[in-house]
Amino acid sequence: MTRAEKILARASGRDSVCPDEIVVAAVDLAMSHENADLVRKSFLDVGVARVWDPERIVIILDHRVPAESEKTAATHKAIREFVHQQGIRNFYDVGRGGICHQVLAERGHVLPGMVVVGTDSHTTTHGAFGAFATGIGATEMAGVWIEGRLWFKVPATIRIEVEGEFAPWVSAKDLILNLIGRLGADGADYRAIEFDGPLIRRLTVASRMVLTNLSMEMGAKVAFTPVDDVLLNYLSARTGSKIPTSSDFEPDTDAQYQRVLEIDVAAITEPQVACPHAVDQVAPLSELGEVLVHQAVLGSCTNGRLEDLEVAAHLLSGRRVHPRTRLLVIPASQQILLEAIRRGYIQKLVAAGAMINPPGCGPCVGVHQGILAAGETCISSTNRNFLGRMGSKDSRVYLASPAVVAASAVAGRIAHPEEIVTKEAA
Amino acid sequence: MNGASLRLRGRVAAKLGDNVDTDVIYPGRYLNITDREKTPEHLFELAYPEIRAQIRPGDFIVGGKNFGCGSSREQATAAMKYSAVGAVIAVSFARIFFRNSLNLGLPVVVSEEAVAALAAGDEVEIDLAAGCIVNPATGATYQAAPLDPRAIELLAAGGLIPYLKQQHA
Numbered sequence: 001m002t003r004a005e006k007i008l009a010r011a012s013g014r015d016s017v018c019p020d021e022i023v024v025a026a027v028d029l030a031m032s033h034e035n036a037d038l039v040r041k042s043f044l045d046v047g048v049a050r051v052w053d054p055e056r057i058v059i060i061l062d063h064r065v066p067a068e069s070e071k072t073a074a075t076h077k078a079i080r081e082f083v084h085q086q087g088i089r090n091f092y093d094v095g096r097g098g099i100c101h102q103v104l105a106e107r108g109h110v111l112p113g114m115v116v117v118g119t120d121s122h123t124t125t126h127g128a129f130g131a132f133a134t135g136i137g138a139t140e141m142a143g144v145w146i147e148g149r150l151w152f153k154v155p156a157t158i159r160i161e162v163e164g165e166f167a168p169w170v171s172a173k174d175l176i177l178n179l180i181g182r183l184g185a186d187g188a189d190y191r192a193i194e195f196d197g198p199l200i201r202r203l204t205v206a207s208r209m210v211l212t213n214l215s216m217e218m219g220a221k222v223a224f225t226p227v228d229d230v231l232l233n234y235l236s237a238r239t240g241s242k243i244p245t246s247s248d249f250e251p252d253t254d255a256q257y258q259r260v261l262e263i264d265v266a267a268i269t270e271p272q273v274a275c276p277h278a279v280d281q282v283a284p285l286s287e288l289g290e291v292l293v294h295q296a297v298l299g300s301c302t303n304g305r306l307e308d309l310e311v312a313a314h315l316l317s318g319r320r321v322h323p324r325t326r327l328l329v330i331p332a333s334q335q336i337l338l339e340a341i342r343r344g345y346i347q348k349l350v351a352a353g354a355m356i357n358p359p360g361c362g363p364c365v366g367v368h369q370g371i372l373a374a375g376e377t378c379i380s381s382t383n384r385n386f387l388g389r390m391g392s393k394d395s396r397v398y399l400a401s402p403a404v405v406a407a408s409a410v411a412g413r414i415a416h417p418e419e420i421v422t423k424e425a426a
Numbered sequence: 427m428n429g430a431s432l433r434l435r436g437r438v439a440a441k442l443g444d445n446v447d448t449d450v451i452y453p454g455r456y457l458n459i460t461d462r463e464k465t466p467e468h469l470f471e472l473a474y475p476e477i478r479a480q481i482r483p484g485d486f487i488v489g490g491k492n493f494g495c496g497s498s499r500e501q502a503t504a505a506m507k508y509s510a511v512g513a514v515i516a517v518s519f520a521r522i523f524f525r526n527s528l529n530l531g532l533p534v535v536v537s538e539e540a541v542a543a544l545a546a547g548d549e550v551e552i553d554l555a556a557g558c559i560v561n562p563a564t565g566a567t568y569q570a571a572p573l574d575p576r577a578i579e580l581l582a583a584g585g586l587i588p589y590l591k592q593q594h595a
Binding site: 022034035037038041042045046047048063064069071072075119120121123135136137138139140142143146147151153185186189190219221278365366367384386387388389393 | 445447449450453454455457458459460472473491492495496497498499500503518520521522525526529530574576585586587590591594
């Protein structure tokens with residue numbers, strides 16, 4: 001069996017499962033953000049008094065923090081009252097957490113082998129922790145809050161084996177954008193992805209999360225990276241619980257894959273950019289021509305982690321954000337913000353002219369903290385560039401790595417990081 | 427919500443292309459609206475604002491591949507359901523949108539044949555249990571992918587909330 005099949009077999013009490021079978025699996029962790037209010041309404045509508053297990057529910061406010069309107073304030077308040085009444089202790093309020101996917105990870109909520117559902121499409125991120133993790137809607141989550149289980153169609157698996165070395169300024173973001181461009185927005189629809197291979201096993205946990213997070217943008221139900229020492233070291237620092245050993249979660253040697261892709265990452269010779277208005281409209285940076293940018297955004301559940309802030313701080317150190325451009329930086333969590341302050345990244349970014357937004361989703365979903373006007377263009381390390389995603393339907397969002405976002409903020413147009421570094425040296 | 431009929435008749439209100447994403451169906455800026463009845467005000471607001479006025483109760487929306495890709499926002503489904511859209515017919519659906527639709531009792535029908543043939547204004551009949559779509563004016567019949575029994579059960583109940591009410595009464 002594949003990783004996905006092993007976890008679903010265990011969670012549904014079966015010896016084995018095969019693709020396209022329907023199983024009912026026990027849910028180990030159920031995460032929601034502001035849409036917990038929608039879940040709460042569906043839950044109350046059914047008329048059940050108590051949630052199935054308050055210890056397995058995690059609620060993290062991130063999409064609109066702090067509240068940007070009276071309406072959101074009322075939503076936050078209703079959620080606070082509900083978690084108190086239901087005894088849900090794993091609640092991360094304004095200033096205590098950050099982006100839901102980062103908080104689940106850094107607080108050690110997700111362990112290998114778990115079935116995790118979240119009312120957020122990027123819940124696929126948690127496959128970086130060896131979990132079968134997927135997004136569901138609010139009403140479906142109300143059912144989970146009541147029954148603690150959910151039906152799944154067992155997904156077929158695509159295995160992606162990656163070897164080779166990254167070219168300079170090419171990162172996990174460029175690898176996954178390149179893959180999305182090749183496979184298309186529905187290239188993995190309903191399917192599981194297993195990333196593996198020597199390059200993947202050398203990646204940090206933060207970079208692995210970029211792959212599993214953006215696998216959603218090719219439709220994947222779940223995406224996994226290996227359960228290895230890199231991961232177990234990360235987890236042992238963050239959880240007091242017993243960590244299962246990696247061998248339980250390795251795919252069987254005779255696992256059946258729908259498709260196997262073998263990739264030498266060295267073939268990706270330069271940074272990749274997703275062009276408006278689709279994540280699969282991917283081009284190598286050098287093919288874009290001149291694209292002036294009014295806003296640059298560094299953050300999100302995709303690329304708002306410490307290594308992302310580090311590369312941006314390095315590129316912006318001693319340089320200035322271009323007069324035409326504003327740079328918004330949104331650390332993914334309170335912990336990351338604190339560590340970025342301690343390491344001096346925030347000082348460098350602010351000195352260069354960046355505005356630091358509070359940890360959360362920032363402008364990614366187009367509700368606050370950096371909305372685009374008609375005619376404006378943004379380069380962003382986030383995950384979606386759909387029409388009107390970050391503001392006006394006549395604005396344009398390009399997606400790229402943190403390094404490209406930082407370099408573009410300096411150049412005032414989409415720029416290769418090498419160009420910024422070379423210019424300085426010349 | 428009342429239990430839904432598994433036989434539908436309606437008119438194609440609009441025919442859209444591939445990869446219609448949830449930001450196009452329901453913009454993120456309105457996600458703080460949690461009254462489902464109010465979501466229709468913003469259906470297709472940014473990309474196709476004209477569609478809203480064209481929808482008559484029971485009408486169908488036709489889409490291409492990967493309909494509803496993107497966010498897990500249930501408001502994208504709710505905005506159609508509470509606009510009285512009768513069903514969405516598409517070549518394929520993104521998985522969260524597909525499940526949200528079953529959970530809110532909005533029939534979703536996978537039929538590449540029907541999508542290729544249908545145009546805005548066509549009147550068709552859908553038999554969800556049999557998995558077929560008929561155009562009575564031309565007599566043409568199109569195959570649809572059969573729905574899983576669990577999906578039929580959810581649609582027949584009118585969605586997950588009435589279904590759970592039956593289970594936990």
